[in-house]
Amino acid sequence: MNAREDSVSKPAAAPAARANQPEDVEHSLYEVRRKIYPRAVHGWFAGWRWALVWFTQLVFYGTPWLTWNDRQAVLFDLTARKFYIFGLVFWPQDIIYLTVLLVLSALSLFLFTAVAGRLWCGYACPQTVYTEIFLWIERKIEGDRNAQQKLDASPLSARKFALKSTKHAAWIAVALWTGFTFVGYFTPIRYLGTEVITSTLGPWETFWILFYGFATYGNAGWMREQVCKYMCPYARFQSAMFDKDTLVITYDAQRGEPRGSRSKKVDPRAKGLGDCVDCGVCVQVCPTGIDIRKGLQYECIGCAACVDGCNQIMDRMGYSRGLIRYTTQNGLERQLAPKQIWARVLRPRVLIYTAILLALAITAATMLALRIPLKVDVIRDRGALAREVEDGYIENTYRLQIMNTAEQTRRFEIAVHGIDTIALATPPTLELAGATTRAAVVRVRVAPGKAQPGSNRMEFVVRALDDESIKVNERAIFMVPR
């Protein structure tokens, strides 16, 4: 309570001192975003990021245009509840593969993060990739960091208006194409293209193209680092996956401090200076606007732009590279050589992640390879358990939900086993078109006295007539009245 009384009594206690104290001022408790103008950077890591931009975007924009068996190669048909991925067709019953895919993704994230921090964030995350594309467009139109800052500070002029509107038009074009491509994964993209041209888009197609386009434009053009800082949960729990041997982008303070500007000809040791020339390039290139020299921060997305930036300066100064570099906490504290640092990558955590990841990937691949394009569900009739037919035979009725998950038409044969004299009383074969389902009603008979009163185990075997390997065994119950 003391603290509260203090705070209450403070203004009242010093009426005399008020004269030379500033007036009470209204402060906003919310922070206005200050635009960050990341400077263009070239180098080894920037090259990698661009390679990944090309790779991910060629895959994203290109895939919907591929065809396979006279249909779109990758198509998520939500209305028909079927996902086509090249030769595979996934039905809602295959949700396990989606689960496995998500588990694999999560485990990969853990593995990569344990080895080298936020690799995903820095190189492959759509937020980074699209921001990189949008930044490139911005630089092509408005110029680099200094030119952009100058333009933003200048009053509105015809030139400024022209530049800004060109930039936004280019951004919107990319964003709309992205939205169109995204929806093209759910509606066949060639058909969608025709719909756009003839303006016959459905309301939901229009909505999702605009929504996804707006999200691209807003996130990559306007929000940028705000997404990583205030929306993405990953930034907040990454530290749980870091350890002292995780490679992170670090400023070597021992080597760099005390920092200070100096001429290229001066020997820094004589002046009592470290290697950091305090040029500020590492801050200028940072897309999240932080100073890496203050140590690892949650805002750092691990893009290594500061590494490339600093290396350029070190080259120019004639110092050795790597004042800012990928290294580990142990590496810095114990002055480990790069070889020793790399040797520590193979530590239990990494090995366990790798082992689980590999085991799961192999299991999933095996499951996929052995997948049978036929599913059968046996549903017993509930209204009547059993009935007596000619010559005292007992008859049960079942509904077999047969799903032909392949894309070609097939004939299937139904057989029953498990009880002496058990036989079908309905035609044993039926034909199903590709990717269709049919509820086949079958009657099964057993001769009198061959089965126990009550429930008896039996089995349905459904097999394709053209392919021995396509066969499903389903267990069921045959009821005999007491």
Add this chain to the structure above:
Amino acid sequence: MADFVNDVVSLYIAIITIVSIVACGVLLWAMSSMRTSGTSVETTGHAWDENLAEFNNPLPRWWLWLFWITIAFSFVYLALYPGLGSFKGVLGWSQAAQYDEEMKQADATVGPIFQKYAAMPVEQVAGDPAARAIGERLFLNYCASCHGSDARGAKGFPNLADADSLYGNTPEAIKTSIADGRSGVMPPLGAAIGNDDNILDVAHYVLSLSQSNHEPARADRGKEKFALCAACHGADGKGNPQLGAPNLTDKVWLYGSGADAIVTAIKQGRNNRMPAHKDFLGDAKVHMLAAYVWSLSRNP
């Protein structure tokens, strides 16, 4: 509106809702800025447990706008849609109306298919494989829970796949059964026939009609009393499809065969009902189902 006992409750809820939203806005406004004498805000001014203070780590300003947008959204939503007490909203949206709208759209899609078949006579529809597939799916959905997936029925639920039919195996009779339902009543006749022995005699006579296992002596005695049954089942026991009275000369038994089942029927009567489906399914689906059911006894 049934959710509220009376208008006062509705008003009470509406006031609470509005006051809560306004309070959120007031709180947001009050907490968005602060007066201090310094150049910046160090802590929010609260101190707990003597010295535990909350530092000011400013939220991004666009969050503030998100908060305001949600508040504005809630007012717009409450004005357009039901949510404020019993106020129905300007748009007049309701779940029932949405359901009707979606059903209308579905009918517009599948309607023409049904219309095509509705214009054809039942016999012709029954011969169309596509119509048969539709009929089968409809049957599995609406009829199979009582009559079985294979339409062969169960005790008390007639077999639809045989040629025997209580009300006549004609397309019209089947259609009437589905559309308007049937009420099959056999009155209890035990007292009118006599004592238990007399009843058993009649039961054996009934069994003799279908050459089922019976005692000829009892059957002879029961023949005279059968006159009472003949009113509905006919003097020859062949039944009457006008009344739904079963044919007793065949071996089709709706409630099971044997003297016991017949004795029970005489003593207690039988009361059975097929519900009407006309309002629920509509004429077009009834037509399709009639064709499917009619086809069952022809191409098993």
